[in-house]
Amino acid sequence: MWKRDEAVKPTGVDTTPTSAQPPVPAPRPAPGREEARTALGRDTVNIGKSVVIKGELNGSEDLTIEGQVEGKIELRQHALTIGPNGKIKAQIFAKSVIVLGEVHGNVTATEKVDIRDNGSVDGDIAAPRVAIAEGAHFRGSIDMQRAGARAGDGRADAKSESKPDAKPAAAVAPAVQH
Amino acid sequence: MARGLADLLRLGPRRAEAPPAAAGGDPDAGAFHSKGFARFLTALSGREAPVIVDLGPVVGSNVTFYGERLGCKLFVEDLFTDLERFAKSERLEELPEHLSTRLTHADGSVDAILCWDLFDYLPRSAAHALARALVRVLKPGGALFGLFGTLSLETAHQTRFIIVDDGRLRHRTYPSAPSRRQVFQNRDIQKMFDGLTVSDSFLLKTNTREILLRKP
Numbered sequence: 001m002w003k004r005d006e007a008v009k010p011t012g013v014d015t016t017p018t019s020a021q022p023p024v025p026a027p028r029p030a031p032g033r034e035e036a037r038t039a040l041g042r043d044t045v046n047i048g049k050s051v052v053i054k055g056e057l058n059g060s061e062d063l064t065i066e067g068q069v070e071g072k073i074e075l076r077q078h079a080l081t082i083g084p085n086g087k088i089k090a091q092i093f094a095k096s097v098i099v100l101g102e103v104h105g106n107v108t109a110t111e112k113v114d115i116r117d118n119g120s121v122d123g124d125i126a127a128p129r130v131a132i133a134e135g136a137h138f139r140g141s142i143d144m145q146r147a148g149a150r151a152g153d154g155r156a157d158a159k160s161e162s163k164p165d166a167k168p169a170a171a172v173a174p175a176v177q178h
Numbered sequence: 179m180a181r182g183l184a185d186l187l188r189l190g191p192r193r194a195e196a197p198p199a200a201a202g203g204d205p206d207a208g209a210f211h212s213k214g215f216a217r218f219l220t221a222l223s224g225r226e227a228p229v230i231v232d233l234g235p236v237v238g239s240n241v242t243f244y245g246e247r248l249g250c251k252l253f254v255e256d257l258f259t260d261l262e263r264f265a266k267s268e269r270l271e272e273l274p275e276h277l278s279t280r281l282t283h284a285d286g287s288v289d290a291i292l293c294w295d296l297f298d299y300l301p302r303s304a305a306h307a308l309a310r311a312l313v314r315v316l317k318p319g320g321a322l323f324g325l326f327g328t329l330s331l332e333t334a335h336q337t338r339f340i341i342v343d344d345g346r347l348r349h350r351t352y353p354s355a356p357s358r359r360q361v362f363q364n365r366d367i368q369k370m371f372d373g374l375t376v377s378d379s380f381l382l383k384t385n386t387r388e389i390l391l392r393k394p
Contacts, residue, residue, distance in 0.1 A: 115238075130245055132238035142252040144245035145227040 049085040057090075066101075076110070084118065097127075099136075106140075209346045214323060214388025216345040217378045218290065221321040221392065222248060228289035231281070231315070233257045233296050235338055243341045250289075255281060257296055257308070258336055258354070265355040273300070274307035283315040291316060293324035294339050295386070297370075298359045305360070306370055313373040316393045322374060328385040330361045 045059070051067035058074045065073075066083040073080065073092045080094040086101030096111045099119035107113055109127035120137040130142050222228050230244060231253045244252050260280065264273045277300075291312055297305050312322060325339075335351040342348050367389060368376060374391040381387055 128245070128249075130241050132236060132241050134238060136236075136238065138236045138254060139256070140254070142241060142245075142254065144241075145249055145251055 049083075082119070208350075209342045209348045210382065210384075211345055212347045212382075212388060213345070213380045214325075214378060214390050215341070215347055217390050218292075218321055218323040219247070219344055221377070221390070222250075222290055225289050227251065229253070229283075229287060230290045230292065231255055231283070231288050232292045234292065234294045235259065237338060237340055240339075240341045247344070253283070253288075258299070261296075261299060261357075262355055265357060270301055270304070273304040277304050277308040278311055280308075281311050281315055285314050286317050288315045289317055289320050291320070291322040293322060295325040295327065295337055297324060297362060298327045299336065299357055300360065302360065305362070309370040310372075313371060313393070316374070318393050320393045321377070322371070322391040322393075324389055324391075326362050326367060326387045326389060327359055328361060328387065329359070331359055333357060333359055 045061050045063050047053070047063065047065045047067045047069070049066040053067065053069045054071055056072045056074070057063075057069060059078060060075075062079040062081075063073075063075055064081040064083055065086040065088065067085070068087045068089075070089045073088070073090050073094070075094040077095055079096045079098070080092060081098045082088055082101040082103055084100045086103075088101070088103045088105065090103075090105045092103065092105060092107045092109075094109050097107055097109045097113045099107075099113070099115045099121055100117075101119065103119075103121045104123060106123045107121060107125045107127070109125075111127065112129040112131065113121075113125050113127040114131045115121055115133060115136040115138055117133045117135040119133070122137075122139050124140045124143065125138075126143040128144060130144060132138055222230075227249055229251045230248070232240070233255055235256045235258055236254045241252065241254075244250050257277070257280070260276065261273070264270050264276065293312070297308075300308065316322060334353060334356045336354040337349045337351050340348045340350060362370065364376075364379070364387075371391050374393050376389060377392040378390040379387060
């Protein structure tokens with residue numbers, strides 16, 4: 001009478017791990033990540049905490065990183081979330097950036113950078129809006145110049161050499177490269 | 179019957195708890211008027227995308243204020259942390275040399291500097307070394323805002339200043355290594371910031387002086 005199997009029948013989404021996909025442990029989502037996902041109101045691509053990437057990371061989707069990335073991250077039209085376990089040593093370019101983990105490197109966002117409680121950024125930030133929560137760590141400079149002013153700013157300062165180019169997003173790479 | 183009513187009351191909707199205070203609590207609580215800070219902002223009003231150096235600890239709401247009000251480039255140089263580190267490791271005699279080279283900005287590249295009450299906590303030699311560095315990096319016409327106490331006392335806390343609005347600040351203390359607050363007389367301040375002129379000076383009810391210095 002009761003068909004126990006129906007309860008676990010696939011509903012269109014294949015959840016079976018394939019041989020192509022490494023058996024990445026599925027950790028319980030950290031509260032910060034869930035919060036970020038809810039705040040964005042849409043699903044994001046996740047890089048799990050066991051993943052280490054060295055090189056350039058481009059994407060055309062929102063991305064959450066719980067692992068480690070060294071190099072460069074470009075999500076010019078999309079949101080990037082560094083989860084509580086995320087450790088980034090990279091230059092970051094994105095539409096918006098939420099930091100709950102650790103970032104060493106310059107961060108450029110066309111909309112907003114948000115360093116949440118326990119988030120840490122060592123580097124220069126360039127974004128029109130920047131929010132830093134109580135308990136967050138930040139060391140560096142914050143460039144909140146309005147777009148027009150930034151374009152016409154020919155000022156040279158001591159840190160300008162390390163500051164990433166803040167040109168607006170133009171081309172977006174097709175997919176996340178692992 | 180009475181017991182039933184009591185049960186109902188106990189099981190009924192609980193009184194909504196007061197919402198947690200926003201980060202930093204009620205922005206009006208403990209706020210004080212600061213004419214000096216208002217003048218500081220006025221000094222920056224004509225400048226397009228000014229470069230500001232904040233020598234205090236990073237305060238998120240202040241950063242938001244700077245962005246919305248000034249659209250500036252902000253350098254957070256938390257020298258209180260440096261002071262704390264040198265004090266804890268009992269290397270305060272090395273602080274003057276450290277502070278004289280700590281700011282890596284080009285000469286005359288900074289529009290405004292917020293010192294808050296940092297100078298009250300610095301040994302005199304370190305204060306003079308830092309003042310020289312600040313005068314060096316400030317642009318002609320640039321502004322420097324500082325608060326200077328009038329009482330010398332032992333303290334084991336430092337103060338974090340939170341901007342409420344254009345004319346009001348709020349302060350919050352946090353524990354630190356014990357230190358003795360210095361008192362700089364007005365003439366000491368003028369000598370220390372040789373190259374700057376005192377533009378405005380206000381004495382608060384708390385006997386703290388707010389001083390705005392400008393580079394001619």
